[in-house]
Amino acid sequence: MKTNTLLLTLFTGLVFVSCKPKYEAEENSPGEMNPERFVMIGGGTTAGYMDNALTAKGQENSLAQLIANQLSLTGGGDFRQPLVSSGSVGIGLQGNSALQLGYKTDCKDVTSLSPVPLAENGDITIFQDQLYQSGSSFGNYGIPGMLIDKTTLYGYSSENLFYARFASEANATVLGDAVATSPTFFALYLGEEDILYYAKTGGLTGLIPPASFESVYRAVVTALTGTGAKGIVATLPDVTQTPFFRTIPTNGLTLDAPSADLLNSIYSTVGISFQVGANAFVVNDPGVNAFNARKILPDEYLLLSLPLDSVKCHQMGSVFPIKNQHYLSLDEIQNLRDHITAYNSIIREIAAEYGLAVVETGPFYENLQNGFVYNGVTMSSTFVSGGAFSLDGTSLNAKGNALLANEFIKVINAKFGATIPQINAGNYTAVLFP
Known part of the structure; x- marks a missing residue:
């Protein structure tokens, strides 16, 4: 009896093991969108501008590139960027080099960690690049400093040397070059540079009227969807929630x-x-x-x-x-927020009209302002140590871009029935300490 009982027990265990269902990972799928030729148009975040300059490292971790990396897992094709040389110190909008965290001595002879430039001046040689080649196209049309009304401006390369590096011709438009790639899927993060430019100059510059914003935004969407492409658009955050505006106390x-x-x-x-x-x-x-x-x-x-x-x-x-x-000032802050609200209403309205996905960036930046835990690590908008922003105080770093890219991916999945995997942002770097 003991032998029979033992055999029965073993047999039962074998049956249980053999009947246990196997776990199968969900298959990556583009759903109802076609990621074969992905194009993104925007400003510095799209381009990979961080630490106050455009560098190869920043471009490798640009918002556009990180989204493209995930789209490649569901059939996305090659995604080209107008890359800066990997050995370059980069160049910023004021001709400066990129920043790094180093030691700086102030006027009171006190030495402390602070953002310091990699070099005395930026690398102007990158503006000698002529990267456009007939028969090949770029996917990243993120242009540092590009205000929304410049997207459709003929000859914009004469004003913005970041665009001149890869414009198809002297009289080209950013929108025209992007449309010429025949995109099958696109992303827009337009207007970011407009609100940043106003805010970072202390409200001394103007903001494009909402009616003009709508006219340009509609022209961009009409042209891109005219190729048959589907897409995703991003609303604009309250940029005063970034470290650039929250680090120096008013009662200091x-x-x-x-x-x-x-x-x-x-x-x-x-x-x-x-x-x-x-x-x-x-x-x-x-x-x-x-x-x-x-x-x-x-x-x-x-x-x-x-x-x-x-x-x-x-x-x-x-x-x-x-x-x-x-x-x-309070009046300038209110003016900025009023324009952001108006711009976002326009973005949502046009997106609904054209059947586009909409990613809301406001809650993402607000969550950073409040602080949250990601994979056991606290992320916040605290300058230098918060983990999400680069050393210029407004641009996200590689980790921050990865987190923002996930917001795009979640919305793409929900809108188009896709199963694009999210990025493990923990694999990306934040501010490097010496």
Whole structure:
């Protein structure tokens, strides 16, 4: 009996093992979209601009490239970018080189970790590149600094040397070159440079009127869908949630008794007072009083462009008010947000009309502002240590781009019934410490 019982037990176990269902991974599928020829049009994030410059490393981790990598798993073809030389220090919109984290000594002879340029100047030799070749096409039409109305501007390469490197001809348009690739699927992240340009200049530049924004956006979508392509478009985030606007505290003016007394003697006639300890910085505000000066408000933003050595050693923000280009006032913040709201309404409306997928970037940036955990690692918009932004304070780093690319992928899957795998953002780098 013992032998029979043992045999029965073994037999039962074998049957159980043999009947256990096997796990099969979900097959990657493009669903109802065709990723064979993917094209993306946008600004710096699309191009891979990070650490305040365009570099090969940034391009390899551009938003467009990361999306293309995942599309290749479901039938996407080759995706070309106008690559910078891998040994280049890169070049930024002001002719600067890329930034790295290094040691910097300030005007008080204090040395600390800070973003420092890789070289004294950017690599202007990349603008000598002529990368366009007849019969071959690019997939990444991300152009650093490209405002939306420049997308359809003939001869734009004469204004923007980043585009001149791979424009098909001197009188070409970015949209025309993109359409000439006969895309089967496209992505748009247009308007990002418009809102950044306004915000980073302290509201001193204008913003394109919503009616003009709509006209250009509709022209772009009409041309791309005219090829039979499907696509995804991105709304615009509140860029004031990036480190560029949230790092320098408005109440960072710390005073001892003699300094407070001095400032009180200077500003008493216009009703501005100071105390020992923390105070709000003084900013320039034309017409507010005889000195055109006031204290910055808690809900206003000091920009990362503020020259801190001038603050520490030359009384900027106290005796000498901070200039308008280094802060955003409440009126400027409201103007920016009103335009973002209007632009996003237009984007959603046109997307619905043409059957396009829409990725909402606002919640993504808001989540970074609040902080969240990804694969056991806290991600946030904290400057340098937050893990998602590059050293210029507005551009995402490689890890941040991977996380944003996943937002695109999730929406593509939902809209077109695709099963494109998401990126493991943990495999991508953030800020490198020396």
